Amino acid sequence: MLNTILIIDDDDQLRKSFQKLLSEEGYRVATAASGEAGLKELDETAPDLVILDLRLPGMNGMETFQAIHDQEPKLPVIIMTAYGTTETAIEATKLGAFDYILKPFEIPEMLTVIQQGLEASRFMRIPIDVDAAPEASSREAIIGRSKPMQEVFKAIGRVATKDATVLIRGESGTGKELVARAIYHHSHRADLPFLVINCVAIPETLLESELFGYEKGAFTGASHRRLGKIEQAHGGTIFLDEIGDMPLDLQAKILRLLQEKNLERLGGRKTIPVDVRIIAATNRNLEEAIEAGRFREDLYYRLKVVSIWLPPLRDREDDISRLCDYFLTHHAAQLEINNPGMTPEARAWIEQHPWPGNVRELSNVIQKALIFNRGTPLSSDDLTQIAITATTDETKDFETIEASIRRWVRTVLARKEQDGAFDFCLDHLAKIIISEALTLSGGNRSRAAKLLGLSRPNLHSKINKYDLVFETRVKKEGSSPNQL
Ligand SMILES: Nc1ncnc2c1ncn2[C@@H]1O[C@H](COP(=O)(O)OP(=O)(O)OP(=O)(O)O)[C@@H](O)[C@H]1O
Ligand SMILES: [Mg+2]
DSSP states (O other): OOOEEEEEOSOHHHHHHHHHHHHHTTOEEEEESSHHHHHHHHHHHOOSEEEEESOOSSSOHHHHHHHHHHHOTTSOEEEEEOGGGHHHHHHHHHTTOOEEEESSOOHHHHHHHHHHHHHHHHHHHSOOEESOOTTTOSSOEEOOOSHHHHHHHHHHHHHHTSOOOEEEEESTTSSHHHHHHHHHHTSTTTTSOEEEEETTTSOHHHHHHHHHEEOTTSSTTOOSOEEOHHHHTTTSEEEEETGGGSOHHHHHHHHHHHHHSEEOOBTOOOOEEOOOEEEEEEOSOHHHHHHTTSSOHHHHHHHHTSEEEEOOGGGOHHHHHHHHHHHHHHHHHHHTSOOOOBOHHHHHHHHHSOOTTHHHHHHHHHHHHHHHOOSSOBOHHHHHHHHHIIIIIHHHHHHHHHHHHHHHHHHHHHHSOHHHHHHHHHHHHHHHHHHHHHHHTTTOHHHHHHHHTOOHHHHHHHHHHTTOGGGOOOOOTTOOGGGO
């Protein structure tokens, strides 16, 4: 399903170029030239995200923002602003705007903020079904009937409505993020913001300012004040994912936030009270990290009071088959194909596989098998090939491939005039990757995007960029997953 973005700006030229850019990225676009018209569009198009200019004739930007926010508190609004009006933009973020961006802006920067906004909105707006019937759910659900998962569901029920900090632990792919979202949706704060910070995904140097914000002049490049995600989540919930990887000095700041319920922005002297519920998750062994001096013991004790542990999939045998049915239904619906089911041998294979990558691995294997499959029930051969290719062959193959690529790059560098060489090489590889994904998916773009782990808009723009539209080869009959 395409996401709709509403642009409210009185600048005709800007609306036009936005419309073109965002349509090319695969979004549906609605536009309005004034706040009043914007509110009308809001009702008519029910957008997934709004981009709002602060300087508008008639009803001004701030009034427009307020009206939108009152009507749709969880709708992400990105404010566009010029240097002179950053204070108003900050005011809007305090009141619940998703983020603001300074004019003139770089396109990739804007596209990134849009993607973040859409993800935040998905997390906030779509509830997770807990313990749903696997056949029934094309929505996201936490599936599990096994004893350990029943314990997890009980724990979610117990902690959700308390305001306590929660620590979620478990191996990679066991469902920690899903549990965090379920807690949020069952909490008293479900109508308020839920913001996610992945402590590994953000470079260490930026993490502090991203979390705590900064004052103008706090460091070189801090040209104006910026609120951090914690302050922005005021009243709501913040999910600190991969907290085990957070640098020590930031751990101290989080501890203080937990104890004193306030923070200081970087370069700021003022103590700012914040009311935010923290949910944290990690796949690290925190006890070992404490031993090694990489995690603060005081923070550990503080976090551990209320904790939920997710068992690895290999310890929940009773759930594997249910999860399998759920992913068959769920992924088939997403791929817009009929659910082909699976053979009894395939099911037996799935039940005895150790699943080192846990539920995520199971989900990926089924999704890929569905993409390669042509309507017949998934067989154990299909699944084994995919699971094995994913875990072992990749590295070994790559060593030989890498040697050839290096030779090729050297030839290019020796021949090409210098400034074009980098893009030339990258473009070449990107083209190969994308056209292979299109081939494997029989030319179906949603499936190719899934295979590549790209958003559809992102894939769409790459296909256009590389002019791959007519290069889509038709999948050969009889090709099998082991040709991957
Ligand atoms: N019990 C479950 N029922 C249905 N889907 C699940 C379940 N557990 C996990 N998943 C799915 O598996 C994938 C991985 O889950 P999630 O991202 O929550 O794992 P994680 O523990 O946060 O992993 P990591 O430590 O790698 O971040 C997601 O697509 C999630 O929807
Ligand atoms: Mg996670």
